[in-house]
Amino acid sequence: MNRTAAHPPESEHDVIAVGCGPFNLGLAALASTVDELDLLVLEESAELHWHRGMMFDQASMQVNFLADLVTLVAPTHPLSFLAYLHDRDRLYTFTVRENFFPSRIEYEDYLRWAAARLPSVRFSHRVEEARWDASSGRFTVRVARGDGTRATLAARHLVLGVGTAPHLPEELAGIPPELLLHTADYLHREADVTAAGRVTVVGSGQSGAEVVLDLLDRNLRGGPAVSWLSRTPTFAPLDYTKLVLEMTTPDYMRYFHALPEGTRDRLVGEQWQFYKGVSTDTLAEIHELLYRRQLCHGPADVELRPGIAVRAAEADGGGRVRLTCEHRDTGRRFEHVTDLVVAATGYRQRAHDLIAPLEGLIARDAAGRYRVALDHSVELAAAVTGKLFVANAELHSHGASAPNLDIGAVRNAAILNAVTGRELYRLPKNTAFTAFAPPPDTAGTGVV
Structure with a gap:
């Protein structure tokens, strides 16, 4: 050595x-x-x-x-x-x-x-x-x-x-690598985006919305058609209201950690809009681009479809991707054909x-x-x-x-x-106005 x-x-x-x-x-x-x-x-x-x-x-x-x-x-x-x-x-x-x-x-x-x-x-x-x-x-x-x-x-x-690492769900596993990219690689695959006739974003969240924003801007300038498919019932905003933000505080973290495992798992599932939504500014920019496109009759088709689950995907033999989709409210299935899929499907540990x-x-x-x-x-x-x-x-x-x-x-x-083994840094102790736990059981009965 x-x-x-x-x-x-x-x-x-x-x-x-x-x-x-x-x-x-x-x-x-x-x-x-x-x-x-x-x-x-x-x-x-x-x-x-x-x-x-x-x-x-x-x-x-x-x-x-x-x-x-x-x-x-x-x-x-x-x-x-x-x-x-x-x-x-x-x-x-x-x-x-x-x-x-x-x-x-x-x-x-x-x-x-x-x-x-x-x-x-x-x-x-x-x-x-x-x-x-x-x-x-x-x-x-x-x-x-x-x-x-x-x-x-x-x-x-x-x-x-x-x-964390970019996550690609099983439903997209049938797509050839040249026709699929994760949002983490979006700017690295700009040539593929430019060459596509239609780009379909699957998934929402902030990353998906930022890609859609970029695609809509390209569309206004003669770029590809754009589709946005999301499982969520709406293109939901991040809930960054003041009292909800108290869930990012050490106070809430200490409270959450003390809960039973099953309760914690339920809460993480319920709180998806806190960390998987889209910023209101980004949603406003998307709407503004859609309005501008309406005024100038955009050159290529644009569709936004929430409440859509992708059940399967495959190449169709002609260099395009065929997605089997399900409308979650009605259960109706349909096929969606596109040139390039951008997976806004998040990250996993x-x-x-x-x-x-x-x-x-x-x-x-x-x-x-x-x-x-x-x-x-x-x-x-x-x-x-x-x-x-x-x-x-x-x-x-x-x-x-x-x-x-x-x-x-x-x-x-x-x-x-x-x-x-000592307090190098003083940890903040009063970080939220919200009382997350129930009041003390002063009667000793376990019932309040």
């Missing part, structure tokens, strides 16, 4: 975090001001990219700038979004702009700015495997570097932040194959998911003295806030407090 003083192939750390998305990058940022804490973030990519396939010029974030890597637990931190604006000499113009929501392009630039200031973040480092070494009381992590060398590192604690050697030590719930404690650590066998934390893999245990960027700093503060 290639041994260098700058990066020895064998080293030991307090924490190794796998994956460098916004959550683990925020973990590194908060740890960077703690002198006695040795934390390392390993990322297999050569550099930081964030949703490049959906990086539309005008797309904005759905959380405000305070939901950055650090501010909600450390507002004076040197890696805050405000510090980034100041360093880029845009603080004054951002203030005059009077818009708390950065563009998606600006947010990615902020992430890259922060990563460049964190020597604890190592790119081109792919974690192949993690094991528990009982003799040393450490996790051992096998890493392959971009230069072809390998190393075995050790850490008292691990954090898994490998994110990535398989954590790298921790397969730990499988016998991990506790799971009745549905086979990790049993996750309030501090975001996975329940392990009693003999394991280290902690294994997860980021954005605990929707089932922590509720609708788990994937949200605005809970990232709080989650990371809880993790750092847990690994150090």
